[in-house]
Amino acid sequence: EVQLVESGGGLVQPEGSLRLSCAASGFTFTDHYMDWVRQAPGKGLEWVGRIRNKVSSYTTEYAAPVKGRFTISRDDSKNSVYMQMNSLKTEDTAVYYCAKVNMVTQDDYWGQGTLVIVSS
Amino acid sequence: DIQMTQSPSSLSASVGDRVTITCRASQGISNELAWFQQKPGKAPKALIFASSSLQSGVPSRFRGSGSGTDFTLTISSLQPDDFASYYCQQYNVYPVTFGQGTRLDIK
Numbered sequence A: 001e002v003q004l005v006e007s008g009g010g011l012v013q014p015e016g017s018l019r020l021s022c023a024a025s026g027f028t029f030t031d032h033y034m035d036w037v038r039q040a041p042g043k044g045l046e047w048v049g050r051i052r053n054k055v056s057s058y059t060t061e062y063a064a065p066v067k068g069r070f071t072i073s074r075d076d077s078k079n080s081v082y083m084q085m086n087s088l089k090t091e092d093t094a095v096y097y098c099a100k101v102n103m104v105t106q107d108d109y110w111g112q113g114t115l116v117i118v119s120s
Numbered sequence B: 001d002i003q004m005t006q007s008p009s010s011l012s013a014s015v016g017d018r019v020t021i022t023c024r025a026s027q028g029i030s031n032e033l034a035w036f037q038q039k040p041g042k043a044p045k046a047l048i049f050a051s052s053s054l055q056s057g058v059p060s061r062f063r064g065s066g067s068g069t070d071f072t073l074t075i076s077s078l079q080p081d082d083f084a085s086y087y088c089q090q091y092n093v094y095p096v097t098f099g100q101g102t103r104l105d106i107k
Helices: none
Strands: A003-007 A010-012 A018-025 A034-039 A045-051 A060-062 A070-075 A080-085 A094-102 A107-110 A114-118 B004-007 B010-013 B019-025 B033-038 B045-049 B062-067 B070-075 B085-090 B102-106
Touching (some): A003 A094, A003 A107, A018 A034, A034 A070, A060 A070, B010 B019, B070 B085
Antiparallel strands (some): A003 A018, A034 A094, A045 A060, B004 B019, B019 B070, B033 B085, B062 B070
């Protein structure tokens, strides 16, 4: 069974930093790209970024609002993906989901989400 | 970035109704569009990939169509479990972008 478990959310002050983690199990982690998607309270879904696999040189893509502030990384030895969030803004307040969405095999798996609140 | 515009933003319907949600891309995206369903407090779940390909296990009352810039999601006969929010997503180019969502409520 595929499982994605996020952790690391919490309350942080504006301009602060936070590191989210996502532990994966139930599939061959090294083969897959991994995404982060967020959802502000009462709002829609927003794609945040993606990290590719080793074959694709672990390259990353980001949405414009987070580019230069957020960094996605992964540790294949730990079956984990991370997102370092710096210079946080109040508008970054959201539930952050880790997801494996494969358009080729046409399947998707999501974590339960972790809440990040940016407030003074 | 490609803008995805969904309509309507909200919709009230009854069990057994046929409903259609549309999604328009600001530029052509071929058929690289997915539809997601999300229930309150839960993670999203993909229904359709490549505009019209139903994900395994998704009921056949869900149907997707379209190519280029205009896409539709049709639910042929609403069931109680279908009342949720629906999002389109383009994955033709980066950054990946979602539509603003359509909330489907019981009338």
